[in-house]
Structures are given as C-alpha cells and as structure tokens.
Amino acid sequence: MDMPQFDAGALPMRPVRRGNAFEETVERVLENLKLGIYGAGTRLPPERELAAQLGVSRATLREALADLQAAGYLVSRRGRYGGTFAAEVLPERPVPANQGDAGDLEDVLLFRRVVESAAARLAAEATLTPAARGHLLAALEEVDHAATDTFRPKDARFHIAVAELSGSSRLVAAVAEVRAQASDLLDRIPLLQANLDHSQAQHRELVDAVLRGDADAAEAAAVAHLEGTERLLRGFLG
C-alpha cells in the first residue's frame, strides 16, 4: 500500500473524464458483454435508447458499436425486428500485455471483497419475493451448467444477481464495475477445472444461505469464494 495518505492537498481530485466519449462507450458496452449481461445472441436495446442510457449521442454510440462489430463482438440486422445482437461466440481477447499495477491488483481485490460480501449479507437479510428466489436459482443453474468457455460471464451475471437482491442500485453498480475490473485480471490467468468445481459448490452454499436468510453464512460463503480467486490471482500475477 503506497498511498499518498496525508497532506490533503496532495490527494488528487478524482477524474471527471477518463478518456473521450467514444473510448469510454466502447469500454462500457464491452464490459456488459464480458459480464454476460447481454449473453450470446441476445439483443441489445435499440441504438436510440442505448445512447440515452449511456448519456452519449447516437453518433458516438454508433462509432463504438461499429468498432465492436468490426472486432466481432456484435452483429447488426436492419429492418423492423432487427437490432444489434451480441455475437454467438465472443472473439478471443488479444491479451493486453499491459501488466497492470500490482498495487492496483490488491486495491481491486480489497474493494471487491467489501462490496460483494456486503451484497451477500444484504441479500440474505432482504425479504425475497418468489420471483426473486426464482431469479437467483436460475442464475445459479446457468453458471452451474456453463461450459468452461462461457463460465466467466455467467459467473459475473450470478454475482450481479445476488447484488440485485440487496435492493441497492449503487451496490449493484459497484459490484458490476469491480467485477469488470477483476475480469480483466482473470483473463490473464488460466481457468482451472478444479477451481471451477470448487466455485460451483461455493455458489450453492451462497444461494442456500441467502435463501434461508442466514446473513452470516452468506457473507462467509461470499468471502470464501472470493478468497479462492484472490489466491489464484496473487499466485499468477503477484
């Protein structure tokens, strides 16, 4: 941890813009694809609507979509009932040789732990509608039956589903964001079958705890689950 901890004046102000609108739009859409929010073959919202959601003009959004289409992430169809669809199979990502800071690795992992364990606890404490329970179980089934090459997005989707049960939109956003960041790191290390099996068991444990409203157990399950990938990441990258 090498933070500029003291001298308030030295704390840099958090950026307002991280790049141009085009780049950020590409990144955001890609993030949603990688997290499996839009699974293979599903339709994205119409451009006009998506542009509004992203707070960006349709022209800018279209540039971003065109790039993603050229890169094979998206397919467009014109005409009524057409639209923009997530590709059936996402292209291999050209490993971003960029090694990322090690300090940043710990930062992401720590923050992930904070938000995801809280999400698990709050989900367990919430009173769930039958629909909510069904949604959670469906997400669990999805990730359980996922082939190894579709595991990560479905895993992310599952964890976001848990966060949604917490009822806090800010928490959902935080989980999604930190997942996306962690996902970038995870793409640089191999996916081990043993670890995958272990994950499934932990997912079930988490769901069980949430469904029976056991907040402590839910939090513990979430933390145990996270620690697994933390160890992997530290091993391969640290």
Next chain:
Amino acid sequence: MDMPQFDAGALPMRPVRRGNAFEETVERVLENLKLGIYGAGTRLPPERELAAQLGVSRATLREALADLQAAGYLVSRRGRYGGTFAAEVLPERPVPANQGDAGDLEDVLLFRRVVESAAARLAAEATLTPAARGHLLAALEEVDHAATDTFRPKDARFHIAVAELSGSSRLVAAVAEVRAQASDLLDRIPLLQANLDHSQAQHRELVDAVLRGDADAAEAAAVAHLEGTERLLRGFLG
C-alpha cells in the same frame, strides 16, 4: 426499493456521461470544497495540474473555476506564488428546493453504511505508522474543535481520513463520493447541538477502536455513528 431486478436486458447500462464536462467539473470541485478537502483559505493545485487530475482541458476547468469564483467559493491571485484559493467563508448554499427521490435517500444511506463500516474495520486492521496515527488524531481534533458552521466539512474530512487508513484508494473514493451525496441531503436539515455532541463522542470511540486495532469495535462505532444521521435524515426528509 423499486428496482428493475430481473430481465437483465432491462438493466440500463450505467451512463458514461452524466452531463457536460463543464458541469461535472464544477460539481467535482465544489464537492471537494464542501468536503473540506480544501479548507478555508487553502490553495488548490495550479490550473494546469488540476486540469490534468480531472482529465479535462484547462479551458474547461477555467470556465468552471470562473463560475465558482463568481459565486464566491474561490479567490484567485495572479503572479508567482499566486494561485486559486478556497474562500475564507463559503457562501450560503441556495437550498436546492429539489427534494431528491426518497428511494435514492435509502440507497445512499445503505451504500454509505457498506463502505464506511468496511473502511472503519479495515483501518483498525491495518498496521498504522506513527504518522498515520498522528494524522488521524489531528483530524479528530479538527472536527472536535470545529464551530457548528464548519462542522460538516471537517466531519467529512475526518471520515475520509479514516478511509485513507484502509489503504484502498477505491474505498477512499467511494467514501468521498457517498459523503458528498449525503452532504447534499444533510444540508437540507438543521444541525442540532445535541446531535453534534453525540457525534464527537462517537468519533472518539471510533478513533480509539482504530488505534487499538479493535476491528469489531471500530465497525460498531462507525455503524452507530451513521445510524444517528440516518435517523435524522429519515425524520426530516422521509
């Protein structure tokens, strides 16, 4: 809680832009002033540097600073050893009649609880350098001796100081952001002397727990402290 919880496709993508660069820059700088990151009379970084921190061109930053100067939040001095300074006394804020969503109130409070309690716990678990301990105590003294009209910024500064001890820059950012949002809400309700005294005691308790490394006590103190303002806010706004 009225979240669009299911049907992933319906989850809107998180905005990339929340407004134009100018507005966001004003907001960000104002946020830092209100949080007391730049206390009365202190000097902000030079424009060229600040623009870089914010990821915005100097022209845009200057427009924002000009507005804030016109509104009495800032004072500029030219020449070497000149600069832009936080005004000695911040203008009364023109209460933004805007009532804000009630659902959003709960969302902010919930997320604040998540990040701040985690920050308190992590701060207590961290091994603190003497400098860090001194910094924390200094922040405590500051808020302790604050007059009622300077209480809120120093209070925010104190809580951010705690978060800094956690060693996670993401957590610090999250605390600062949620504080700023809560601060907007707090400005709409009166500051009660009794509540203020209560706060001071809770601050001491939190600091004690952090300094002796008692994570459970630190978290408990933080939660107790937050619940105080939560009740106030719900009472006046809910």
Next chain:
DNA sequence: GCGCAATGGACTGATTTCAGTCCATGAAGG
C-alpha cells in the same frame, strides 16, 4: 533595483461530440 519563474488570463484553430433529420431495410400482418 532587476530578472527569474510560476502562476492565472486570453486567444486560436483543430477535433470531438452533439441534436436533429432523412433514408434504407425488412419481418409482421393484412
């Protein structure tokens, strides 16, 4: 005193981004 140097102030032209408009496509439904 004098010049150095760091700062805010002001301008210019290029680039990005925007809002708005109209066109092209093509499945659904008659």
Next chain:
DNA sequence: CCTTCATGGACTGAAATCAGTCCATTGCGC
C-alpha cells in the same frame, strides 16, 4: 402481394471541448 413501422445507416451544421501558444502579473532571490 402490399403496407406498416421499428430498426440500423448516413449526413449536416452547431456547439462543446481540446491542445497549444502567448501574454500579464507578481513575489522572491540575486
């Protein structure tokens, strides 16, 4: 068939934003 209409595709002119340059001011050290 033919019409309908929600969608992607393409263009325009305006506005915002940028990077870069030069100017104006002023306290400090020589």
